[in-house]
Amino acid sequence: MVNQNMYLTPLSALTPATIEQLGMMLDSRKVIPTSKGHLRDWRGLAEMVGLSAVQQSALNGKANCLFTEEVLKLWQTLKDPKLPPNIGTLQDLLEEIDRWDIHDDLAPQFELDAEKYRQPVEQSQIDRKKQQNSSDREIITIDDTVLVEKGLPPQQYDVMLLYADEDYARANEILERLEERNIKVFIKNRDLIPGVFEFDAVLEMIANRCNKIVVIFSDPLFQNDKLNSFLVSYAQVVGIETDKRKIIPVTFEMCNIPSKLRFIYRVDYSNNQHWNFYDKLYNSVRPSHLPPSTQLMPRATKPSLSEEIEPMKSATSTSLDSAYLSESPPWSTPLEEAKRTKNKKLKFLKIFNKGKKKVGQSVAS
Secondary structure, three states: OOOHHHHHOEHHHOOHHHHHHHHHHHOOOOOOOOOOOOOOOHHHHHHHHOOOHHHHHHHHOOOOOOHHHHHHHHHHHOOOOOOOOEHHHHHHHHHHOOOHHHHHHHHHHHHHHHHHHHHHHHHHHHHHHHHHHHHHHHOOEHHHHHHHHOOOOOOOEEEEEEOOHHHHHHHHHHHHHHHOOOOOEEOHHHHEOOOOOHHHHHHHHHHHHEEEEEEEEOOOOOOOOHHHHHHHHHHHHHHHHHOOOOEEEEEOOOOOOOHHHOOOOOEEOOOOOOOOHHHHHHHHHOOOOOOOOOOOOOOOOOOOHHHHHHHHHHHHHOOHHHHHOOOOOOOOOHHHHHHHHHHHHHHHHHHHHHHHHHHHHHHHO
8 A cells, every 4th residue: 555645755756766766667668557457657657647648759759769758757747747747646657557577666756855855854844843933923013024034034123212101202203313424223013013012022022122211201201101110120130141231221301210310320411511412312322333423512622731821822922910820722612711710810810919919018017
């Protein structure tokens, strides 16, 4: 009895050695037909698989032809074959043309060829199924669906934005400013693919897929959002375990920062005198392949020591008042300049009063 798996194994699974042995037995002509009138050589096989009379005649007229091998090739190329071209059907046909000798002698070889064929096929099916299951777990965002289908790893993000729903406008502004500079930003409401378990997906993004977590704090909106508070705590743990700067707090006005994050330096929009807020945020989250922003400190570069001394030399030719009240260095802020001017005036008055006192003492003496 033929193994059922043989009917699932195509003729292409037969090795050249097996086909050669089969041809050595079937190519030699047999004169005596079967009880049903089938020829007991390759001609009987050709007739039963459905080769036309023209094809059979063409084969018969060839000299030094490997008839059985040619019949098997033609059988596999038929558009509408009478019988499916597989090893199980071939074994049945050997029985039909009364070639039990070939059927029995080559049965072990047929089994071996079929087993060699099935092993990689079955393994590929298992691998494909594993890959599909693995891909389903990896597909979290809209970007993942495109990348995984191309055989690429899932999308990695430079930054995740965490914010209370009421701070959407601020978050959207940050999103636009960062994406203008080619920062890859993940926002849950925009990027998560429908159908994933939201909580697990966001934890996966924090732990493995987002390099930095930008947290927009406002009082009391963020503190009342328990989910975001937990995610910040989780991100802090991930940062400690991986020894990475994970959380970047952002504030737009005075507010209460959670005690566990109070000592993390933040980007404060309300304290923006000495830097550009968005440039500083960009430098905090940019990956290494993007250039840093050069607009952080708009003040002029501090001159060298020799450049500082030169104005002091020229001041000796001026009056005492102009020497002390000369123009401040170009790198000073307005607040520093006012403070410096006040100190110079006080110093000038102190020297003036001291000189005036000495003049009065000399006159009295």
